Amino acid sequence: MKQFTKLADVPDREHLIERAFECKHSPHAWRTLGNGRILGMVFFNPSLRTRVSTHRAASLLGMDVVAMTVGADVWTLETRDGTIMDAAAAEHIREAAAVMGRYVDVLxxxxxxxxxxxxxxxxxxxLERFAELSGVPIVSLESATRHPLQSLADIMTIEQFKRYERPRVVLTWAPHPKALPQAVPNSFAEWTLAMGYDVVIAHPPGYELDERFTNGAAITTDQNEALDGADFVYAKNWSSYRDYGKILSQDMRWQITPEKMALTREGYFMHCLPIRRNMIASDAVLDSPRSIVVEQAANRVPAAQAVLRTMLESL
Amino acid sequence: MKQFTKLADVPDREHLIERAFECKHSPHAWRTLGNGRILGMVFFNPSLRTRVSTHRAASLLGMDVVAMTVGADVWTLETRDGTIMDAAAAEHIREAAAVMGRYVDVLxxxxxxxxxxxxxxxxxxxLERFAELSGVPIVSLESATRHPLQSLADIMTIEQFKRYERPRVVLTWAPHPKALPQAVPNSFAEWTLAMGYDVVIAHPPGYELDERFTNGAAITTDQNEALDGADFVYAKNWSSYRDYGKILSQDMRWQITPEKMALTREGYFMHCLPIRRNMIASDAVLDSPRSIVVEQAANRVPAAQAVLRTMLESL
Amino acid sequence: MKQFTKLADVPDREHLIERAFECKHSPHAWRTLGNGRILGMVFFNPSLRTRVSTHRAASLLGMDVVAMTVGADVWTLETRDGTIMDAAAAEHIREAAAVMGRYVDVLxxxxxxxxxxxxxxxxxxxLERFAELSGVPIVSLESATRHPLQSLADIMTIEQFKRYERPRVVLTWAPHPKALPQAVPNSFAEWTLAMGYDVVIAHPPGYELDERFTNGAAITTDQNEALDGADFVYAKNWSSYRDYGKILSQDMRWQITPEKMALTREGYFMHCLPIRRNMIASDAVLDSPRSIVVEQAANRVPAAQAVLRTMLESL
Structure with missing residues (x-):
């Protein structure tokens, strides 16, 4: 596996999921595989789960880790070609990517x-420039349009908790004070549809996601209808794709509450975290036994470990 | 030992101190104990000594370390329950603590x-929320009211340099330009009193510490009287506990000078660092052979190593 | 080797270069040399290459690494002696250096x-205070006047690509929007002159470097004359040494372009990075096969590894 930036990068999805569960059950089984190898992590944005879970995954494989925050630890990067660099950005992504590729084994x-x-x-x-110019395997730690490590952990979580062969999985928009990217819902739709789940996406009008990700899902603007009989409720805010980056609604009636959960088939509540309590979902939902958000976050470690392990084996 | 946040968490103080001296003398004796284990460190405030000494301690035990600065590397956290999270904080401490507990072995x-x-x-x-919700052993790296790793290092330093079975230990307030917490003096009083030292606390009127920490100490507002015959002078600024968080005095006569040190029984000068020179103490004191602040800081490594070692053994 | 802050610290330059090439060819040959040892890195300024390449070098030697950014992770430091510390700086370099020397093996x-x-x-x-007060070997990660890890990597790169025993090496000033230090050109002149290369330095009037570094080089204000027959073109901006820290020129005619490179003897283009594209050099130069800036950056790893290896062997 040369890169892990989207589902299409994965040669054998079922095999990767199997490996992720192997890592979950035997985290210490590959402790020397990455000895002498370095994982570099470049953060253009803040991170808690991704930073720490991926660090742990690398550490479990015997790798060393170096993490950088762009703009704080390291120089601001120019990404446009052909520009005269007389402004704030001190370094071009062309050099940064090529050099990082000489310093780390996985990026x-x-x-x-x-x-x-x-x-x-x-x-x-x-992401594309780093992939093109670094010459080393690239792992997306969430890009503009996808968050595949999250999706792999999400799939693990659904497989772990599902009671039916083909669970009803509802991805529902929920209110949030700030404009957020579509990366997590795009990626979740991409992976859950590939798994063959019964996928329903609910959102207010104007929040349609890019069809390249949602093709095959049932799409509705009626949240209650979507939740009816759901096995998994995946709440998430995103800003509009059509009216790009705009907040079209902050309708609090889309918040997930115990009343909403009561419409499901004893469904589980999922979220990628960080979650804004009493905006996306109420305390009562998050603190109930139906919430599996912490187990879901815990699955980020074996998900990352499976990806890194696969990459290390092909170095 | 499930947590190390205060003296009462320590089942056997004498045994822990003994272990700390073992770690000081044989730092490399437990190099594989923590293999495959991760220490997570979450900093809501800056740190030099604590960050590096605890990292070294973990490293000596074969642990891997991941350190995060809240607000820079990771999201700002909401700590209040029941709030509608529509402001700056992107994550609630409930999720952050529970998730960190799934990613690290000691926090x-x-x-x-x-x-x-x-x-x-x-x-x-x-601190309490992380202890309650993370499910892993918690080490205080200085909390609102205590700094037990510092106190353990302080005790080691006194035991190392003391010439009398029951030394006279003076904790004295000293001037500082900013309002500082009471954590270090609280904790120092708590530990030195438990050790049975002859503890004297000197400060200007209004700077009385919380009696739960100082019960058993002689307390005075006459610094010279306190210093008379002292074996150890522990200078420290703190803001008022009564008139909470206020600066009531910046009286430079409370600065520790060679003249003040001359009142002691060839006493040693101690401070937890960072120290503001020519505010808390004069250059002449800090640069004299009576100052043991660097040795005291060096003892932070075996102190942290003893705590982590004890925790690792009970994992 | 007690410190590596300037060429004069190196007992045997040829031997160090030889060791650097050994490290380049057999990076994994000393994987346990630094076990149980910690490299501390204190950054008063941002860093990408230095942070990551030195981390990798340390990691290849089995060392653990702790990196700190002053002002973000750790306290702001006071460097002047005798001052009353009642302003922003919370810690004096005297304590910071002495304490760091107790926590790390190399700094x-x-x-x-x-x-x-x-x-x-x-x-x-x-740099001098840390060297004087820490008591451990000091490695400059770029100081006010020199950048010796860069220079060692530069020498490696020239040795690797040179086609003549005594190559013509041209250090040329180039335009930049901000005032930059003289550290890289000083250091480059110091090392290349010691190597016995035919060193030419070209810059606009007023940009003369400190003669202590450039003594022995041919110096000219005619860039074209300098480039004539060059084997290596090392472009770099610096601010004036005479009119200290001032920008005296932003003359874009000093930018390195394909036309300029055509004056050389099929010369190679070098730069320490980060480089501002279309200021220092044009895209066409940087994207041509004559540019060896990425290989030059890659040599930062074996350069740092050779220095750390030498220090570890004498601990």
Whole structure:
């Protein structure tokens, strides 16, 4: 596996999921595989779960880790070609990527959508340039349009808790005070549809996601209808894809409450975290036994470990 | 030992001190004990000594370390329950603590007093929530009301340099330009009194510490009287506990000078560092052979190593 | 080798270069040499290459690494003696250096020139105080006046690519939007002259470097004349040494372009990075096969590994 930035990068999805569960059950079984290898992680945006879970995954494999926060620890990067660099950015992504590729064995990149220009965000400039220029395997730590380590952990969690062969999985928009990227819902739709789940996406009008990700899902603007009989409720806010980066609604009636959960088939509540309590979901939901958000976050470690392990084996 | 946040967490103080001296003399004797284990350190405030000495201690035990600065590397945390999270904080401490507990084997937390609300600070909200929700052993890296790793290093230093079975140990307030927490003096009083030393606390009127920490000490507002015959002079600034968080004095006559040190029984000068030179103590004191502040700081490594070693053995 | 802050610290330059090439060819040959040892890195300024390449070098030697950014992770430091510390700086360099020396086995320091006061910068206050007070081997990660890890990597790169026994090496000033220190050009002149290369330095009038570094080089204000027959073109901006820290020119005719490179003897283009594209050099130069800036950056790893290896062997 040369890169892990989207589902299409994975040669054998079922095999990767199997490996992730192996890592979950035997985390210490590959302790020398990465000896002498370094994982570099470049963060253009903050991170808690991704930073620590991926560090642990690398550590369990015997790798060393070096993490950098762009703009704080390291120079601000220019990503446009052909520009005269007389402004704030001290380094071009061309040099940064090529050099990092000489320093580390695997490179993780976190670069969120800026939500100003849809074409630019969906071109995945930062991630693609690092992949193209670094010459080493790239792991997305959440890019402008996808968050595949999260999705792999999400799939593990669903497989772990599902009671039916083909569970009903509802991805529902929920209110939030700030404009957020579509990376997590895009990626979740991409992976759950590939798994063959019964996927339903609910959101207020105007919040349709890019069809390249949601093709095959049932889409509705009626949250209650979506939740009816759900096995998993995956709440998440995102800003509009059509009216790009805009907040079109902050309708608190879309918050997940115990009343909403009562519509499900004793469904589980999921979220990628960080979650804004009493915006996305109420305390009563998050503190109930139906919430599996912490187990879901815990699955980030074996998910990352399976990806790194696969990459290390092919170095 | 399930947590190390205060003296009462320590089942056997003498045994822990003995272990700390073992670690000082044989730092490399437990190099594989922590293999495959991760120490997470979450800093809500800056740190030099604690960050590096605890890292070294963990490293000597074969552990891997991941350190995070809240607000820079990771999201700002909400600590209040029941709030609608529509403001700056992107994550609640409930999720952050529970998730960290799934990613690391031991969790260090630094969270200073904010000095706005005494009840809130003395409730140790951040530390208590991490202890309650993470499910892993917690090490205080200085909390709102205590700094036990510092106190353990302080005790080691006194035991190392003392010439009398029951030394006279003077904790004295000294001037400083900013309002500081009471954590270090509280903790120092708690530990030195438990050791049975002859403890004297000197400060200007209004700087009385919380009696729960100082019960058993001689307390005076006459610094010279306190210093008379002292074996150890522990200088430290703190803000008022009564008039909470306020600076009531910046009286430079409380600065420790060679003249003050001359009142002692060839006493040693101690401070937890960082120290403001020519405020807390004069250059002449800090640069004299009576100053043992660097040795005291060096003892932070075996202190942390003894705590982590004890925790690792009970994992 | 007790410190590596300037060429004069190196007992045997040829031997160190030889060791650096050994490290380049057999990076994994000393994997346990640094076990149980910690490299501390204190950054007063941002860093990408130095942070990551030195981390990798240490990791290849089995060392553990702890990196700190002053002002973010750790306290701001006071460097002047005798001052009353009632302002922003919470800690004096005296305590910080002495304490760090108790926590780490080798100490790396990055502290750029501030460009306000030439005497102060050229006194290398920060670096010298750490060297004097820490008691452990010091590695410069770029100081006010020199960048020896860069220079060692530069020499490796020239040795690797040179086609003539005594190559013509041209150090040329180039335009830049901000005032930069003289550390890299000083250091480059110091090392290349010691190597016996045919060194030419070209810059606009007023940009003469400190003669202590350039004594022995041909110096000209005619860039084209300098480039004639060059084997290596090392472009770099610096601010004036005479009119200290000032920008005297932003003449874009000094930018390195394909036309300039055509004057050389099929010369290679070098730069320490980060480089501002289309200021220092044009895209066409940087993206041509004559540019060896990435290989040059890659040599930072074996350069740092050779220095650390030598220090570890003498601990």
């Amino acid at each position: 993780g990149i976190r670069a969120f959508a800026r939500l100003h220009d849809r074409l630019e965000d969906y071109a995945e400039t930062v | 260090g937390i630094r969270a200073f007093a904010r000095l706005h609300d005494r009840l809130e600070d003395y409730a140790e909200t951040v | 790396g320091i990055r502290a750029f020139a501030r460009l306000h006061d030439r005497l102060e910068d050229y006194a290398e206050t920060v």
